[in-house]
Amino acid sequence: MQKPTIAIIGPGRAGSALGRALHASGYTIAAIGGRNPDNVRNLAEELGARACQSPATTIDVADLTLLAVPDDVILPLATDMVESLCSAAGHAVVHLSGAQDRSALRPLAHQGSLRTGVFHPLQTFRRGPEAVQNVVGTYFGIDADQPLRDQLTQVARDLKGHPFDLTGVNLALYHAAAVFAANYPITLLAEAIALAAEAGLDAETARQGLTTLLAGAVNNLRDLPPADAITGPALRGDEGTIKRHLEALKGDSELQHLYQLLADRTRLLNPKKEAAA
Numbered sequence: 001m002q003k004p005t006i007a008i009i010g011p012g013r014a015g016s017a018l019g020r021a022l023h024a025s026g027y028t029i030a031a032i033g034g035r036n037p038d039n040v041r042n043l044a045e046e047l048g049a050r051a052c053q054s055p056a057t058t059i060d061v062a063d064l065t066l067l068a069v070p071d072d073v074i075l076p077l078a079t080d081m082v083e084s085l086c087s088a089a090g091h092a093v094v095h096l097s098g099a100q101d102r103s104a105l106r107p108l109a110h111q112g113s114l115r116t117g118v119f120h121p122l123q124t125f126r127r128g129p130e131a132v133q134n135v136v137g138t139y140f141g142i143d144a145d146q147p148l149r150d151q152l153t154q155v156a157r158d159l160k161g162h163p164f165d166l167t168g169v170n171l172a173l174y175h176a177a178a179v180f181a182a183n184y185p186i187t188l189l190a191e192a193i194a195l196a197a198e199a200g201l202d203a204e205t206a207r208q209g210l211t212t213l214l215a216g217a218v219n220n221l222r223d224l225p226p227a228d229a230i231t232g233p234a235l236r237g238d239e240g241t242i243k244r245h246l247e248a249l250k251g252d253s254e255l256q257h258l259y260q261l262l263a264d265r266t267r268l269l270n271p272k273k274e275a276a277a
């Protein structure tokens with residue numbers, strides 16, 4: 001299958017990471033569009049693309065446009081862009097959000113006669129060039145009609161990723177799952193670092209030590225299901241230790257409550273120990 005030329009609107013975290021990865025995989029990045037002219041120009045220069053100040057022009061010049069803007073901007077931007085399209089009928093536009101379906105692009109589909117879809121990288125991309133390292137191995141959720149579905153499937157494979165079908169999936173639940181997996185462990189780590197510092201560790205030892213601990217847990221999860229990978233007092237049934245933790249947390253009732261909730265859910269991972277307790 002011939003590789004489509006690509007445009008990216010929104011040279012932020014996800015747009016830049018995918019743009020760099022696609023460029024490295026042999027795709028022509030025809031155009032970069034967006035809001036901040038410096039950000040647009042910088043990524044365009046790096047990827048040998050045209051810098052477009054008007055998002056609609058960006059769509060005109062590429063076979064496939066990735067709309068890499070914040071979730072709440074997708075529909076208003078699609079609505080604005082449809083007024084200024086020149087020669088894009090038959091081109092394709094996809095957004096990268098896992099929380100919105102294709103209807104966020106309906107002005108482009110209905111009034112602009114574009115093919116539209118969802119291409120959600122189930123991945124976390126930081127700011128900066130290092131983010132591209134997370135692309136290989138990513139699972140890509142796809143919702144689109146043919147032939148766009150096949151094209152997006154091929155793009156995911158060319159990125160050395162794993163395409164999967166998002167059609168009919170409850171996106172609010174699916175995206176909540178992604179947030180639980182990638183965002184809240186970081187929130188919990190931030191709480192853990194603050195607690196360790198409060199306990200008396202110096203700040204850098206707390207950050208490095210606990211981040212290494214989290215990396216060890218993620219490493220265990222690579223080939224074990226959560227119920228086999230998890231360790232600690234709630235799974236072992238060390239209720240005395242849990243009591244001491246709760247007592248130590250009594251100065252922050254919200255955190256104490258959060259600890260209790262997590263301990264209760266952790267016990268459920270091992271129903272045998274739960275029954276014996």
Ligand SMILES: NC(=O)c1ccc[n+]([C@@H]2O[C@H](COP(=O)([O-])OP(=O)(O)OC[C@H]3O[C@@H](n4cnc5c(N)ncnc54)[C@H](OP(=O)(O)O)[C@@H]3O)[C@@H](O)[C@H]2O)c1
Pocket residue numbers: 009010011012013014015034035036039040055067068069070071073077095096097098120121122123124125126
């Ligand atoms: N980052 C991730 O880990 C990740 C993972 C999977 C999916 N996604 C999805 O990818 C999309 C982008 O997320 P992100 O994290 O990459 O966001 P981000 O880093 O904030 O980047 C958003 C980009 O959109 C541009 N933008 C914002 N408002 C705009 C507007 N009104 N018109 C034109 N451009 C506008 C920003 O412009 P400036 O250059 O001026 O800031 C920036 O380049 C979202 O749908 C998100 O759900 C993100």
